[in-house]
Amino acid sequence: MSWLDIGALDNIPRRGARVVKTVHGCVAVFRTHDDRVFALDDRCPHKGGPLSEGIVHGHDVTCPLHGMVIGLADGLATGADKGAVATYAARVEGGRILLDAARLIRGTAA
Amino acid sequence: MTSSAELRAIADVVDKFDIPAVKVTGGQRIDMLGIRKQDLPAVWADLGKAGFVSGQAYAKGLRTVKTCVGSDWCRFGTQDSTGLGIRIEKFMWGSWTPAKVKMAVSGCPRNCAEATCKDVGIICVDSGYEIGVGGAAGMDLKEVERLAKVATEGEAIDLTVAFVQLYREHARYLDRPYRWLAKVGLDWVRARVVEDPENRAALIARFDLSQGVYQRDPWADRATRQAQADFAPLADLTKEVAE
Numbered sequence: 373m374s375w376l377d378i379g380a381l382d383n384i385p386r387r388g389a390r391v392v393k394t395v396h397g398c399v400a401v402f403r404t405h406d407d408r409v410f411a412l413d414d415r416c417p418h419k420g421g422p423l424s425e426g427i428v429h430g431h432d433v434t435c436p437l438h439g440m441v442i443g444l445a446d447g448l449a450t451g452a453d454k455g456a457v458a459t460y461a462a463r464v465e466g467g468r469i470l471l472d473a474a475r476l477i478r479g480t481a482a
Numbered sequence: 483m484t485s486s487a488e489l490r491a492i493a494d495v496v497d498k499f500d501i502p503a504v505k506v507t508g509g510q511r512i513d514m515l516g517i518r519k520q521d522l523p524a525v526w527a528d529l530g531k532a533g534f535v536s537g538q539a540y541a542k543g544l545r546t547v548k549t550c551v552g553s554d555w556c557r558f559g560t561q562d563s564t565g566l567g568i569r570i571e572k573f574m575w576g577s578w579t580p581a582k583v584k585m586a587v588s589g590c591p592r593n594c595a596e597a598t599c600k601d602v603g604i605i606c607v608d609s610g611y612e613i614g615v616g617g618a619a620g621m622d623l624k625e626v627e628r629l630a631k632v633a634t635e636g637e638a639i640d641l642t643v644a645f646v647q648l649y650r651e652h653a654r655y656l657d658r659p660y661r662w663l664a665k666v667g668l669d670w671v672r673a674r675v676v677e678d679p680e681n682r683a684a685l686i687a688r689f690d691l692s693q694g695v696y697q698r699d700p701w702a703d704r705a706t707r708q709a710q711a712d713f714a715p716l717a718d719l720t721k722e723v724a725e
């Protein structure tokens with residue numbers, strides 16, 4: 373894996389998200405109440421809503437458009453709903469957020 | 483009501499930020515749709531300079547007081563309905579309520595402002611103001627129930643404020659006034675707002691106190707440099723190329 377530093381943990385509000393623009397579209401980077409970080413495609417599997425603007429609770433996010441709840445760790449819709457969002461490896465080191473660049477940057481081997 | 487200066491300010495914001503859609507709303511507002519998230523703090527900074535405050539489109543609070551032309555310019559207008567609507571809005575905007583509150587003031591029983599289906603709907607008549615409450619025109623359709631008839635504009639505002647304060651203190655979150663009214667009954671409300679002047683005054687005083695703290699434009703605090711940064715993407719990887 374090649375890790376890319378995309379910003380400071382404190383640049384993301386707790387229970388919130390910021391967006392990273394990539395060639396494939398936007399990736400939402402979430403910071404949960406316990407300062408864990410998750411990265412998912414910023415597109416709800418239901419009708420493409422911006423998950424980065426949803427309500428973060430526990431380790432889930434609720435899409436602001438129609439209320440689908442997505443698990444941040446696996447990108448899967450919870451409960452009786454069906455749907456999946458691509459996830460990207462993310463970690464925090466020394467207060468910085470690192471994302472696995474493999475699928476995010478032009479020209480890298482998948 | 484608006485003015486050429488306000489319309490010009492709105493038009494300038496639309497041009498400056500290349501806003502794709504401008505719409506007139508049922509609540510007599512102008513909607514600007516499709517603004518990019520990172521432009522929001524700057525948009526509201528410009529609108530704030532022109533005297534606009536935020537919240538009328540989305541607040542769990544007072545949305546808008548719809549009005550008809552009224553005695554200023556309409557041959558049937560019995561009272562200054564537009565003036566009353568503006569005074570209510572200026573007093574009550576920014577207050578937090580269990581669910582959105584929509585009001586209207588019609589200058590005569592022809593009811594051009596559609597006051598009879600609002601949370602608080604005032605119909606002006608020659609002898610004063612008929613205050614109706616608990617209307618609905620969304621998923622449910624319901625006519626207002628008559629709270630009281632008063633002679634002066636001051637009393638009309640008092641009853642409106644007291645009713646909303648009682649609603650704020652008692653209703654369940656997400657219950658519009660008509661749902662709350664169905665639970666507590668109009669008689670119970672009347673006893674506390676209309677028939678008990680001391681209680682009415684106390685309700686108004688509590689609303690006043692609350693407004694002293696909460697009547698604040700939410701975007702005023704967010705037109706800062708730091709806030710603007712928070713609304714932009716954290717990083718842009720589209721130009722990055724693997725080594």
